[in-house]
Amino acid sequence: MSYLEVVWTDEVTGRKGFLVIDRLRQGASSGGLRMRDGCTLDEVRDLARGMTLKEAVVRVPGDRYQPFGGGKGGIDCSPHDPEARGVLHRYLIAMRPLLETVWSTGEDLGVRQDVLDELAGEIGLRSTIDAALRLLPDPEEGLGRVKAGFAVDVDGISLADLVGGYGVAVCALAALRGRAGVRAVIQGFGSMGGATARYLARSGVAVVGIADDLGLVVNPAGLDVERLLAARDSFGRIDRSSLRASDTVSDGHWLDVDCELLVPAAISYAITEPDAGRVRARLVVEAANCATTPEAEAALAARGVTVLPDFVANVATNAWWWWTLFGDIEPTEAAAFAKIAAVLGGLTDAVLQRSAAAGGTPRAAALEIASALG
Numbered sequence: 001m002s003y004l005e006v007v008w009t010d011e012v013t014g015r016k017g018f019l020v021i022d023r024l025r026q027g028a029s030s031g032g033l034r035m036r037d038g039c040t041l042d043e044v045r046d047l048a049r050g051m052t053l054k055e056a057v058v059r060v061p062g063d064r065y066q067p068f069g070g071g072k073g074g075i076d077c078s079p080h081d082p083e084a085r086g087v088l089h090r091y092l093i094a095m096r097p098l099l100e101t102v103w104s105t106g107e108d109l110g111v112r113q114d115v116l117d118e119l120a121g122e123i124g125l126r127s128t129i130d131a132a133l134r135l136l137p138d139p140e141e142g143l144g145r146v147k148a149g150f151a152v153d154v155d156g157i158s159l160a161d162l163v164g165g166y167g168v169a170v171c172a173l174a175a176l177r178g179r180a181g182v183r184a185v186i187q188g189f190g191s192m193g194g195a196t197a198r199y200l201a202r203s204g205v206a207v208v209g210i211a212d213d214l215g216l217v218v219n220p221a222g223l224d225v226e227r228l229l230a231a232r233d234s235f236g237r238i239d240r241s242s243l244r245a246s247d248t249v250s251d252g253h254w255l256d257v258d259c260e261l262l263v264p265a266a267i268s269y270a271i272t273e274p275d276a277g278r279v280r281a282r283l284v285v286e287a288a289n290c291a292t293t294p295e296a297e298a299a300l301a302a303r304g305v306t307v308l309p310d311f312v313a314n315v316a317t318n319a320w321w322w323w324t325l326f327g328d329i330e331p332t333e334a335a336a337f338a339k340i341a342a343v344l345g346g347l348t349d350a351v352l353q354r355s356a357a358a359g360g361t362p363r364a365a366a367l368e369i370a371s372a373l374g
Contacts, residue, residue, distance in 0.1 A: 002045060003029075003069070004102075008094050013083050017091045021071040022048035024102060028131050029071030030055060030318060032108030033116070035088065036267070037078040043268055046290050047072040051318070053311035056370040058319045058343055065326040068132070071103045079110035079235065089119050096123060104129040106321065107191075109267065109288075112234060113150070113160065132325060142325045149324045149331035157195070157229070159333055160317075165195020165265075167316025167340045168287040172196075172261055173203055174348035175283055175308055183222075183259040185209035185281070188266025190236030192287045192314065194229050196263055201225040205261065211254035212237045213266075218257060219247045236266075255279055264291035271296045279305060286310035301361050309363045311370070312351055316340045 003024055008017040018041045021029045031051035051070025059067050073095065077087050088111070092099070099105065099120075105128045107113040120128050126143065133139035152159035176182055182205045186193045189212045197207050206222035214237050217223065224244060231242035240249055255262075255271070255278040262279060264270040265287035271279065276299035284300065284307045286292060292300070297307050320336055322328075329335040347369070354365035 002048065005041065005045070006095070006098075007041060008091060010087050010090055012090065013077070013087055015075065015077045015083075015087050017073070017075040017087075017094070018044040019071070019073045019095055019098065019103065020044045020048040021069065021098075021103060022052045023069035025055070025067050025069045026135060027102065028104060028135065029069040029102055030104050030132070030322070031070050031072040033073035033075070033105045033111050033128075034108035035075045035077050035079045035084060035110035037076065037081075039074040039076045043290070044072050044074040047074070047268070050289055050311045053367070053370045054315040054318055057312060057347060057366060058315050060328075060343060063323070063326070063328045065322040065328055068104070068322075071105070073103075073105055085115070088115070089122065092119050093123050096125065098131075099125060099128060100130050102131050104132040106317075109190075129321070129325070132322070136326070142327070145324050145327065145331050146321065149320070149336070152331065152333055154333050155226075159336060160320075161191040162195040162198070163320040163336055163340060164192045164314060164317035165197070165287065166199050166337060167319075167344045168192065168196040168263065168265070168285060168313050169199035169203065170316075170341050170344045171308055171313045171348045172200065172263065172283070172285045173205075174345045175285065175306065175352060176261065179260070180204075182206070182261055183208045184261040184263060185211075185254055185257045185259040186263045186265055186287075187211045187254045187270060188236060188264070188288060189228070189232055189238060190266070192317075193263070193265030194232065194236060196265055196287050197225045198229060200261075208259060209254055209257040210238070214238070214240070216250040216252055216254050216257075217243065217247055218250050218252075219244075220258075221246065223247060253278070261285065264288050267291075269293050273299055276300050276303070282306065284308070285313045287314050289314065297361070297363065306352075306362060308348065308351070309366055312344075312347060312362070312366050316344060319343070
């Protein structure tokens with residue numbers, strides 16, 4: 001049972017918004033805010049529970065940052081809707097008492113952090129993480145560290161937009177255990193999918209397929225990820241005019257592309273039970289929250305397909321915010337990537353070793369670790 005659930009109706013458009021606080025730790029909760037057409041309370045409830053688990057699995061004894069509870073927001077509105085900004089603004093006004101006290105949030109599917117920061121200022125908040133700032137002896141110093149981290153540019157992309165996908169890549173590479181000749185397909189090319197693609201490609205993985213909301217781009221020899229990153233818009237859509245002659249715009253489905261590694265990095269419930277038989281990969285790494293339904297995950301496990309769950313694989317963005325805020329790392333690329341590699345690489349190894357020893361799934365093993373640390 002959740003600690004708190006809020007259902008909100010926008011007085012202008014009639015759109016629904018939701019906030020679920022799964023649990024409070026230290027009197028606070030953490031988790032992003034998403035906008036998508038069709039978002040539901042059940043979805044947000046699942047996401048909030050996942051955030052509680054994310055917080056628990058990255059606990060490092062001795063760090064200043066210790067786990068919060070999980071909280072998540074969602075708005076049933078397309079981010080492309082002309083009314084989207086106004087809806088988001090009014091949602092934040094409605095949730096302001098909780099943002100000031102118990103819920104720290106950031107960008108998620110369909111919501112950009114720069115927009116959240118602008119709107120927070122408009123409604124009189126220092127930040128969308130005010131609930132966490134009150135736990136610091138010097139809130140302004142902590143917020144300054146986070147802002148400095150956001151200002152770091154890494155080959156043309158903000159560090160804040162890279163840490164999550166870098167963590168996914170770390171987890172995927174740890175699970176692959178040095179296997180050569182790996183081909184990957186990534187569904188979603190926003191901050192999470194794009195960064196995952198970058199760091200997989202830089203590690204020698206051939207990214208042979210990328211799906212955005214316009215369709216599927218494939219190249220069996222490997223796509224030029226950096227070229228595509230430079231040609232995407234703020235919603236992760238690739239400009240097709242930038243493709244090379246050897247790249248193909250396919251009318252097929254991303255699940256049907258031959259690969260060894262599959263990374264769903266966009267919507268929740270992207271892989272359902274009827275889809276499980278189509279998965280070609282032997283490893284699925286969930287960069288998106290709740291990317292695989294429980295029924296699909298069971299069907300994949302029965303086929304011998306390993307699914308590394310979201311609350312392990314995509315935890316780096318959330319953790320990086322708090323490591324930086326609390327001063328456990330400096331707001332630099334080197335410090336961020338070193339901490340992520342050490343914590344998430346070790347966590348992935350521990351999850352897979354425990355699941356192999358018990359003959360269970362990585363999710364079951366990760367739940368045991370979260371319970372022990374939480």
